[in-house]
Amino acid sequence: MSDPDLAIADGFAIEPGLRERKRLATRRAILMAAITVVRERGLEAATVDEIARIADVSPRTFFNYFSSKEEAIVGDGPELPGEEAQEAFVRDRSPILPAIAALFATVITPALHDQEIILARRAITKEYPEIGGRRWASIHRFEGQLTELVARRLADEDPALAADPRALTSRARLIAFITISAMRHAWLDWMDDPGERRGLLEHLDDSIRMLPEVLRPSGPR
């Protein structure tokens, strides 16, 4: 059960063999089946057995591709970009909030590739917010990773802070929480944007820019 992405990870675009192509097709079939069942017959009807039946695989095979039902329906959690981008972020000295927003943008852009899946999932999470349960694990993991990354940058730009691990972690954690909040805020505004007049990344810019404004003690005026 090798990761087919590894075939292109080293820069050579190896034509995937029959095995990899079948694997990707199966994964997609299960994923589409999950989304389809939820959209057409509701979250109640979306049991693993039913999804597997629609995808034409055995229920056992379902779990070879997704570790939980929610993962198939709602997708994987966010991931940090590769090492090089992380290093650049650590050494960067521009304002940190927009820098993190840019980091998010590089992560989101490829994920937005498959419009059909993205839009279906958007509709599903809007109709069934309770599906987010299993997502907690991945968001929590992402919070930890981002905190770590921000801490590296803070330590890099302020050695005095690096000498106080507790203060460093505390500050990094707050920045990570705030930016993830902005990300979620942008996502929700995007979901509420009826004509989709602005893209997700534009909403993210809006949210980041709204932050200092909202925090002014005197309130917006």
Place this chain on the structure above:
Amino acid sequence: MSDPDLAIADGFAIEPGLRERKRLATRRAILMAAITVVRERGLEAATVDEIARIADVSPRTFFNYFSSKEEAIVGDGPELPGEEAQEAFVRDRSPILPAIAALFATVITPALHDQEIILARRAITKEYPEIGGRRWASIHRFEGQLTELVARRLADEDPALAADPRALTSRARLIAFITISAMRHAWLDWMDDPGERRGLLEHLDDSIRMLPEVLRPSGPR
């Protein structure tokens, strides 16, 4: 299956009968059993059957008191204070962030009553962060309630904003997200505070005060 808290909800402290006292005792027995099993034998061993066995009730009865295993181990989610406090908050015109922090304080203070349970749960969530899964539902619900409340206040203090529901919701949501982030940040700093030199509420003040500082475009300096 009436809520025993209702007996005092209207201001009259009715002496609870044998039924209510037994009910509270059973609830507590299950709760303590859950915490004890996790602490002594790990999260793996903490099955519903085992917890029920320790609490000396049937597994079925466990689910009469808690809707899930996690709820027994980690406790209920946060709740907004009563109507009067909410109304006062809506009409209040002091800076909104400290005002929300004060709101949190009124909610947290009674919840901090039972030191034994609080400390045990603190240790458990520290050792097993993955337990938070089921908590997502309650945090999500709380986010929605707080957003609604903040929106009422924003509409009350700025009629122009009230006329634009989307902008109103967007702003209220961001404020709710940020303050909940600050709350979670304070909770984590509190968990990391070894000698417990500062209480949870003091950490909350710290977090709220740290917000504008962190957001300054030039960064901390």
Place this chain on the structure above:
DNA sequence: TGCAATATTGCACACTGTGCAACAATAGGA
């Protein structure tokens, strides 16, 4: 005491998720 309300329990059931071993399909060289 006796009746109404409520709590506890056992039981059957649907569902998620995992380990394991048998079986099927593919890759890649002889």
Place this chain on the structure above:
DNA sequence: TCCTATTGTTGCACAGTGTGCAATATTGCA
């Protein structure tokens, strides 16, 4: 083309969560 190692698929048994329901036990109250 055939052979074999590797990898993918499936069925099966199992442990666990959570729910509905009906029988039984307990409590409140007249």
